[in-house]
Amino acid sequence: MDVIVGIDVSKDRLDGHVLPAGESFFVGNDHGGIDALIVRLSQMKADVVALEATGGYEMLAAAALSSAGFAVVVVNPAQVRSYANALGRRAKTDPIDAAVIAAFVGATRPQIRPLRDEESQAFSAIVSRRRQIVQMITAEENRARMAQTKETHKSIRRLLAALRRELESLDDDLDGRIRTSPLWxxxxxxxxxxxxxxxTTARTLMAEMPELGTLDRRQIASLAGLAPFTRQSGKWRGKSFIGGGRGKVRAVLFMAALVAARHNPVLKAFRDRLVQAGKPKIVAIVATMRKLLTILNAIIRDSKPWKSA
Known part of the structure; x- marks a missing residue:
C-alpha cells in the first residue's frame, strides 16, 4: 500500500499526517524544518506528499521536496474542504486538516505534475509583479480623472511616470529571460x-500554465477553469457554468479571445456561428477562449506554428 503524507501548511509550521500508519507530526516551515521533514519522509519511504495551496506559503516546502525526489502534489483547498464536508468532518485543526488532505489524495489519486523549476518560478513572480503594476497604473489613471486640484494632478502624473518606468523595466526583464532561454x-x-x-498572453501562459502541451483538451480546459459544468437534480436542468482553475490564465485568455474574435479568421468564424445560433455573446466568447486554449495546447504539443488553413 502506498505511503501518503498530507501536509497542512501555515506561515510558520507544517503539520503532517501519514497514511496508512496514522502518524501525525509537525515541523517548522523554514529551511531547518523542511530539512528535517525530508529526512523523516525518506525514512518512511513516502510515495506521495500532498500539500494544500496556501497563497505561496507552500512553495518552499514543495520545491524542496520535489528537488529531493519526492512525488509532490499541491491540492486545491476548496476541493479538500468539500471532501471533508462529504465525510462529515466539521472540526478543523491543522492536524485534522493534514489527515483530510492525505485521505483526499488517497481517494482521488490526483495527477502528479512536475513542479516548475527555480527559473520558471522567478519568471512567474515577475509576471505577477507586472500585473500588480498594471493594476496600480489603472487605479492612478482613475484617480486622475477624479482629481480636482493641480497639485493632485501633478502628484498622480509623477507616480504614473514612475510606475510606467517600472513596467517597462519588468517587460525588459521578461524579454531578456525569454531571449536567453531557447525553450522559452x-x-x-x-x-x-x-x-x-x-x-503578454504568451508570457502569462508560459509562467502560469507549464502543463501546456502535455495534457489533452479536456484536461487543459479544466485546469484553466474553462470546462463547463451543469447543475441538475431529477428533471431540473440548470445552466452550465465555468469556474475554479487558474484565474490569471482565464483573464489573459478573455482579452485574447476578444481580439481573436475580430482578427483571427478561424476563431472569428467560430464565434460568429455561435452568435448566429442564438448563443449569448458572453457564452460565445467563453467558448472562443476554450477553443483558443485548445489550439495553443496543440501548437505547443506538436511544436508547429499557427496555420489558418
Whole structure:
C-alpha cells in the first residue's frame, strides 16, 4: 500500500499526517524544518506528499521536496474542504486538516505534475509583479480623472511616470529571460504565431500554465477553469457554468479571445456561428477562449506554428 503524507501548511509550521500508519507530526516551515521533514519522509519511504495551496506559503516546502525526489502534489483547498464536508468532518485543526488532505489524495489519486523549476518560478513572480503594476497604473489613471486640484494632478502624473518606468523595466526583464532561454524563445514564438495572442498572453501562459502541451483538451480546459459544468437534480436542468482553475490564465485568455474574435479568421468564424445560433455573446466568447486554449495546447504539443488553413 502506498505511503501518503498530507501536509497542512501555515506561515510558520507544517503539520503532517501519514497514511496508512496514522502518524501525525509537525515541523517548522523554514529551511531547518523542511530539512528535517525530508529526512523523516525518506525514512518512511513516502510515495506521495500532498500539500494544500496556501497563497505561496507552500512553495518552499514543495520545491524542496520535489528537488529531493519526492512525488509532490499541491491540492486545491476548496476541493479538500468539500471532501471533508462529504465525510462529515466539521472540526478543523491543522492536524485534522493534514489527515483530510492525505485521505483526499488517497481517494482521488490526483495527477502528479512536475513542479516548475527555480527559473520558471522567478519568471512567474515577475509576471505577477507586472500585473500588480498594471493594476496600480489603472487605479492612478482613475484617480486622475477624479482629481480636482493641480497639485493632485501633478502628484498622480509623477507616480504614473514612475510606475510606467517600472513596467517597462519588468517587460525588459521578461524579454531578456525569454531571449536567453531557447525553450522559452521557441514557445513564445509558437504561441504568438496565433492571431490574437500577444506577448503578454504568451508570457502569462508560459509562467502560469507549464502543463501546456502535455495534457489533452479536456484536461487543459479544466485546469484553466474553462470546462463547463451543469447543475441538475431529477428533471431540473440548470445552466452550465465555468469556474475554479487558474484565474490569471482565464483573464489573459478573455482579452485574447476578444481580439481573436475580430482578427483571427478561424476563431472569428467560430464565434460568429455561435452568435448566429442564438448563443449569448458572453457564452460565445467563453467558448472562443476554450477553443483558443485548445489550439495553443496543440501548437505547443506538436511544436508547429499557427496555420489558418
Amino acid at each position: 524563445r521557441v514557445r513564445a514564438a509558437l504561441l504568438t504565431s496565433v492571431p490574437g495572442v500577444g506577448p
